Amino acid sequence: MTTEAVRYELKQDAAWITLDQPDRRNALGTELVAGLRAHLAAALDDARVRLIVLTGAGPVFCAGADLKSGGVADAKPDAEHPFVTVLKAIWNSPKPVIGRINGHAFGGGIGLVAACDLTIAVDSAAFAFSEVRVGVVPAIISVLCVPKLGLQNAMWLFLTGERFSAARAVELGLVHRAVRAAELDAAVDEVSGLVRLGGPQAIREAKLLIRRVPQLALDDAFRWTTAKSAELFRSEEAAEGMQAFAAKRKPRWAE
Numbered sequence: 001m002t003t004e005a006v007r008y009e010l011k012q013d014a015a016w017i018t019l020d021q022p023d024r025r026n027a028l029g030t031e032l033v034a035g036l037r038a039h040l041a042a043a044l045d046d047a048r049v050r051l052i053v054l055t056g057a058g059p060v061f062c063a064g065a066d067l068k069s070g071g072v073a074d075a076k077p078d079a080e081h082p083f084v085t086v087l088k089a090i091w092n093s094p095k096p097v098i099g100r101i102n103g104h105a106f107g108g109g110i111g112l113v114a115a116c117d118l119t120i121a122v123d124s125a126a127f128a129f130s131e132v133r134v135g136v137v138p139a140i141i142s143v144l145c146v147p148k149l150g151l152q153n154a155m156w157l158f159l160t161g162e163r164f165s166a167a168r169a170v171e172l173g174l175v176h177r178a179v180r181a182a183e184l185d186a187a188v189d190e191v192s193g194l195v196r197l198g199g200p201q202a203i204r205e206a207k208l209l210i211r212r213v214p215q216l217a218l219d220d221a222f223r224w225t226t227a228k229s230a231e232l233f234r235s236e237e238a239a240e241g242m243q244a245f246a247a248k249r250k251p252r253w254a255e
Contacts, residue, residue, distance in 0.1 A: 006035030007057070008042065013050040014192060015043035022058025028108045029066035033082045040089045047255065051195055052093065053188060054116060055100035061125065064107025067134065083108065084140060090115035091144065092211070094204040096195050100188045101166075101175065106130050111141030113174060114148050117207060118195070120187045121166045123178040128163040147214075148173050199237040199253050 007018040017039045019026035026032065043049045056062055090097050090112070099116030104126045113119055113127075129138045129145075138145065138158060146154045153172050157164070166178035179187045195203060205228065213221050232238055237253065244251035 004035075005029070005032040006039055008039040010046075010048065011053075013048060013196075014053055015039070015046065015049045015051075016053045016055065017043065019054075019056040019062055022056075022060070024066070025060040025063035025104075026056045026058070026109070027063045027066040027068075028083060029068075030082075032066075033086060036086045037082060037089070040086065040093070044089070044093060044095065049095060050200060050255070051095055051192060052097045053100050053192070054090070054097055054112065056102050059103045060109075061101045061103045061105045062109025062112055063104070064109045064130070081140065083111075087111055087115045087140070087144060093117075094207070096203055096207060098188060098191060098195075099175075100184065101125055102181075102184065107138060108141055110174070111138075111144060113169075114141065114144040118191050119175045120177050120179060120184065120191060121169060121175045122181045122184055123166045124181065125166045125169075125178075126163045127166070127169050127174070128161060129157050130161045132159065133161045145174075199241055199251065200255055201235060201237045202232070202241075205232060 005019070005021050007016075007020045009016045009018070017036065019032060019036075021027070021029075021032055040052070043052050096117045097115070099113055099119035099121075101113060101119060101121035103122060103124070105113050105121075106126075106128050107130055110127055110129065113121075131138045142154070142158070149157065149172055156162075164172075166175060169175040170178050176191075177187060198206070209225070209228070213225065216224060240253070241251050
């Protein structure tokens with residue numbers, strides 16, 4: 001399955017979604033965002049898919065908003081912007097999303113990086129919140145980027161618009177690992193393999209835990225996590241995991 005702007009491929013139990021307009025530096029134009037929405041929905045609806053890999057074609061992962069099309073100047077205040085729908089789909093996906101960051105990411109492209117759950121970038125990639133240099137701000141993506149960067153780092157990067165390296169992105173908590181280009185696929189395979197070791201239900205619930213707990217008051221968080229822990233310890237998946245551990249064998253996870 002493919003669109004003109006985004007490519008979709010099923011590799012084993014992983015849906016690979018590739019931004020495929022390298023001649024336009026995979027800028028977030030209408031067609032590309034629509035393709036992302038469609039393919040994310042397809043991956044989430046496909047029972048064969050356990051994880052999603054998001055990447056780009058060419059030397060740039062995503063150059064951010066398509067300035068030639070006006071960016072988000074035509075956004076309607078009473079309707080959710082399509083790019084917001086994309087970011088929310090990744091952020092709330094019950095299936096882990098791995099960012100295979102094949103090259104530079106600027107502006108809205110960093111929003112896609114921040115939305116991913118696990119991120120591996122090529123060490124030659126550069127990043128920048130360059131919006132202020134064209135007279136706008138990283139408004140939409142700030143919702144996801146500020147919590148990852150922290151206030152101090154966000155203030156510096158948003159106000160200066162300066163470029164930073166993949167190694168710096170790791171230090172800032174925006175990216176998990178930076179590797180040489182020749183090692184990128186192996187690193188993605190490695191992290192995919194680590195995810196597959198966990199129970200599918202446990203992986204979904206672990207992601208939910210991370211998303212929800214920071215939003216709760218202390219007592220509410222303890223009540224919710226205590227109930228969730230009891231629920232999962234009673235589950236069939238937990239029973240299989242513990243039996244496999246006792247028998248020193250690999251668990252036979254049910255999807």
